[in-house]
Amino acid sequence: MLVLAYLVEDLEDERLQRFLVVTTAENTIKELKEGSTTVHEALLRGSMWLVDVDMTDARPRRAFGIQPAQLPPDALPESGTMLLPQLEPALRVKLKGDQIRAGSVPAAALGSVADIAQTALKPIFEWLARDQRADNSGRLPEWLRALYGLSLQRLGYGSLDLSFHAPRTPDETQAVLPLGDGELSSRQALRTHGWSLLKAGLDWAVSPTEDFKHAGEESLAILEALRRLAPASTGPVTTVEVSGTMLGYLRQPYRLTRASSKKIRTALTELKQQHAVQLRLFEGRIRNLDLDLLTLILRDDPGELGDIQLVLEDGSFYEAAREAHYHELGVKIAARSTDGKTWIIVDLEFIPGQLISLDET
Numbered sequence: 001m002l003v004l005a006y007l008v009e010d011l012e013d014e015r016l017q018r019f020l021v022v023t024t025a026e027n028t029i030k031e032l033k034e035g036s037t038t039v040h041e042a043l044l045r046g047s048m049w050l051v052d053v054d055m056t057d058a059r060p061r062r063a064f065g066i067q068p069a070q071l072p073p074d075a076l077p078e079s080g081t082m083l084l085p086q087l088e089p090a091l092r093v094k095l096k097g098d099q100i101r102a103g104s105v106p107a108a109a110l111g112s113v114a115d116i117a118q119t120a121l122k123p124i125f126e127w128l129a130r131d132q133r134a135d136n137s138g139r140l141p142e143w144l145r146a147l148y149g150l151s152l153q154r155l156g157y158g159s160l161d162l163s164f165h166a167p168r169t170p171d172e173t174q175a176v177l178p179l180g181d182g183e184l185s186s187r188q189a190l191r192t193h194g195w196s197l198l199k200a201g202l203d204w205a206v207s208p209t210e211d212f213k214h215a216g217e218e219s220l221a222i223l224e225a226l227r228r229l230a231p232a233s234t235g236p237v238t239t240v241e242v243s244g245t246m247l248g249y250l251r252q253p254y255r256l257t258r259a260s261s262k263k264i265r266t267a268l269t270e271l272k273q274q275h276a277v278q279l280r281l282f283e284g285r286i287r288n289l290d291l292d293l294l295t296l297i298l299r300d301d302p303g304e305l306g307d308i309q310l311v312l313e314d315g316s317f318y319e320a321a322r323e324a325h326y327h328e329l330g331v332k333i334a335a336r337s338t339d340g341k342t343w344i345i346v347d348l349e350f351i352p353g354q355l356i357s358l359d360e361t
Contacts, residue, residue, distance in 0.1 A: 004028075004046075006022075017052070039082065125148040147167055151167075282308065284331070296321055317345055324350065
């Protein structure tokens with residue numbers, strides 16, 4: 001029989017050490033070694049006993065069965081503790097809310113998980129790598145996507161406690177960026193800089209300070225990343241706790257609440273107003289849709305002399321764009337630009353009153 005033994009306390013007066021001994025399985029041991037489960041979770045999976053072992057000869061002196069509810073709070077390691085330090089996650093995100101309970105996770109909360117994994121770090125790394133990209137519109141190159149993409153290391157059982165591996169570049173982290181030189185010439189340096197900016201943003205988000213001190217587009221990138229991490233103003237998630245080795249070893253995780261979200265949105269709005277972001281409304285039909293380059297061509301806009309290309313940066317508009325393109329539906333699109341040339345879609349909706357032919361569905 002396989003067991004796990006965890007030292008609970010030293011009973012020095014009796015020269016005994018008290019261990020929590022738990023039955024286990026080979027699969028659990030494998031998960032512990034690869035970092036896909038925590039010590040806390042593994043100890044709660046089997047039948048458990050408290051065993052007192054003599055310090056002098058390492059022989060058990062007494063043992064008695066116990067239930068998890070009978071253990072004092074400090075008898076088990078903290079919930080996120082891994083077997084080895086090198087297995088600690090690069091980023092750990094815990095989503096909380098009254099509707100999120102063990103074994104009961106609202107489907108709406110899963111959307112937040114996907115957004116964090118796929119896009120939370122994107123604004124920072126996209127901004128940092130702007131000079132190394134041959135084309136700053138359309139689909140991002142794979143080397144850049146590898147810098148901010150998070151792969152799941154662990155999902156806490158019956159909860160939304162997520163641990164992520166550190167993003168890795170395809171050829172590891174020492175390769176030189178295309179066309180890059182200077183202090184950000186390596187992808188390792190770029191990654192380190194990006195995470196330091198995220199940490200600076202989190203430090204501000206949980207502080208009492210309202211003014212965000214970073215300058216220029218760097219601030220926009222940091223605040224946009226924070227917005228994607230923080231809880232939405234509505235929905236099942238009300239608090240997001242953030243920690244991980246890429247942010248340093250913290251005594252307590254960063255705790256983003258809806259008050260934090262409001263603070264972030266306010267700072268983001270004020271900063272965008274300072275940077276003369278142009279907003280425009282377009283209306284027409286989607287002539288061409290390229291989900292590899294993340295662009296679409298809009299035709300029949302009464303305010304334009306010809307077709308116009310728009311960038312689909314936000315994945316939440318993909319499905320609506322597909323439907324509008326397939327059924328040739330008219331759409332209204334709101335887009336933003338900082339240079340008057342590249343227009344990024346911020347809202348897309350169908351023009352009311354259109355009918356879809358049954359022959360097309």
